[in-house]
Amino acid sequence: MEVLLKEADIVLNGSRPWDPQIHSNEFWTRLYGQGTLGLGEAYMDGIWDVEDMAEFFNKVLSSKVPEGIRATPNLIWQVVQARVLNMQNIARSRRVADMHYSETEAYKASLDARMTGSCGYWPDGVTNIDQAQEAKLDLVCRKIGVKPGQLVWDIGCGWGAFMGFAAEKYGARCVGVTVSPDQAAYGRERYKHLPIEFRVQDYREFGGKTDHVVSMGMFEHVGHKNYRAYFEKARSVIKDDGLFMMHTIGSQWSTETIEAWLEKYIFPGGVIPSIAQVGRAIDGLFTVIDLHNIGPHYDRTLCAWCENFERNWKKDRTPEEERFYRLWKYYLLCCAGGFRAKVLQVWQFVLSTRGVPDGYVTQR
Template sequence: MAEAARRLTTLAEQVLGAPLPVRVRAWDGSESGPPGTPVLHVRRRRALRRLLWKPGELGLARAWVAGDLDVEGDLYQALELLAGHLWERDEGSGPRSGPAALLSALRDPALRAAGRELLRLAGPLPPPAPPREEARTGGGPLHTVRRDKQAISHHYDVGNTFYEHVLGPSMVYSCAYWPGPDATLQEAQRAKLDLVCRKLALRPGQRLLDVGCGWGSMALHAAREYGVRVVGITLSEEQAAYARKRVAEAGLTDRVEIRVQDYREVHDGPFDALSSIGMAEHVGSARYAEYAAELHALLEPGGRLLNHQIARRPLRDEADYRVDEFIDRYVFPDGELAPVGRTVAQLEQAGFEVRDVESLREHYALTLRAWVANLEAHWDEAVRLTSPGRARVWRLYMAASALAFERNRIGVNQVLAVRTPPSGGSGLPLRTRDWR
């Protein structure tokens, strides 16, 4: 296995048909590739076995989470350099784009020798079992109440202290609204919560339902600053316990109720306003029409919905959409993204009148970079609170997501919709963006 890095680099360049953009360090200490670039460190041979056993993002994810594969140097730069080979596939890019396509290229007769060499380097198959951080939500239909609760628990019930280190004092786990590049994360998250409240035109005495309330930040802000009564619902037991404690400490138990409850189980409407911030990504395409209809039924005529949701770019053929395997197995099990146009259409089909759509794409990139910086600053504690694999999952997914927003691969939008009454009066000002 002498000079394994040189052999790996040669194999990769044969398959890619282009120079490898990063340096490689192999398990034997050898290095190869362009100097002065981030180093892709293949710490153990079993990283290759994982990739050969599960070609594509899942094999790469397992190698990363297990620590068999690492990046030394600037992670953002490494992901930028590797983006075209790992996950970004443009129209007409050909079969050598993406890890699964790279491995399928080894079936080409001209590359069979490279394939045999890769097998020799990898060692005996199969690889070890998947890392324990991989989600196991069981079988059955997607997006039942039971399965959704399992999926939410996988992502959110990893310890509130861990999230305190990542999110900071605001404990808001969605895109912030940056008044300027010099603002702090805390200031930007407060600005986002206030923007939502202003778009909803909240007034004292109104009832607000916060769907997917997280650790209670929106509920607290709306009750404290706008005098409304709030019901916050989440499927995470840990989030609910944390939110209730914050509500009690703020002296707002008379105005804020936190429930462990699915949106399909809320039967004490109508509400004057609804907020759904970073929750709808968990709903799934098969259930989205039901989600929109349920929220419409829970809203008072004339009431407003603020739906804050990540969106993907539309595909030429929507049947080609596949959920990212790394995200599905390690981050948000069963999560799905939809183009913003489909979201708007489904809200309108449920009876809403969509009045405003605002993109916050660049704001989410800034938010994610701030979260990554927080995680890296508290790395040892984050590992102690969860596991090395879990901390690695969060660092990779947040850094990769920041780049995806910056490169316009995904976006995030606030959709303001109204349950317009029969009279037709929306209650919105003529100059909507003033949000008075």
């Protein structure tokens, strides 16, 4: 392992910001016994530290180091479950709300003023996370051509950032679905003066007709067994001249599960889709009229979230609170490293049921 780390320009207990500091030999027991799950839990327990975690993971993921970490029993069981069971059926989908989106206070400490829980957009002139999320929300509205009075369905609406922006800036009416009662309660109170409706329900339970559909940071929770059902639902509710903007994290590999630590602590049942998987799922349902990769913008977004979190989170912490603090930092910065290493992408698809008769004007 040390040879692989050296090839990745990483030195154990070295002096550079991305060199990890190992505090106990238990680190190796965790790593070799549990793989990446053990690596993350060892960090949560204070067994190792690194000053620049995002760059550490960038170097690890850009190298051959992952090849030196063998498959562990928990990973094998995770893959078997993903293949045999539908880990994201309607009943199991509630786990995401229980384990991830109930951490409202951590998100308030991390996110922008609108509580936008997906990748920001950092064009020239944008210097902070609030501006980056406003730029992203405006980009989405322009991509689907929102007009005053139109109804937009938001699949996985979160705390309502897109719906609030679209209603305020473009005069849209919006209805969003979330499996998190906490998110819906927050959004209903914040946007009670706007034509916005929050529904606590699975996307498969939604009905009606809508002018456009958007979905940001939701498809990663759908699961490979449900990709087709997700797009069929969107196709059944969108009007013939409507557009569907789907924003998702993406991978160059087709997989059926997610990294073990993220699956256990952050995204239960999560899967990062590939272009091939999306293509098969939309076959015969939608035409791709635009595809935009904004993956590098998520590195900057996650680092900005972590800066907010460290600045805003409580400084005096109990041992249990310290473990959560380290969990949250690990989540944000290991993901930032993944985007920096280009093993993760962010795709914005603009989909149409029959193409755009007068031609589509690309928005950037």
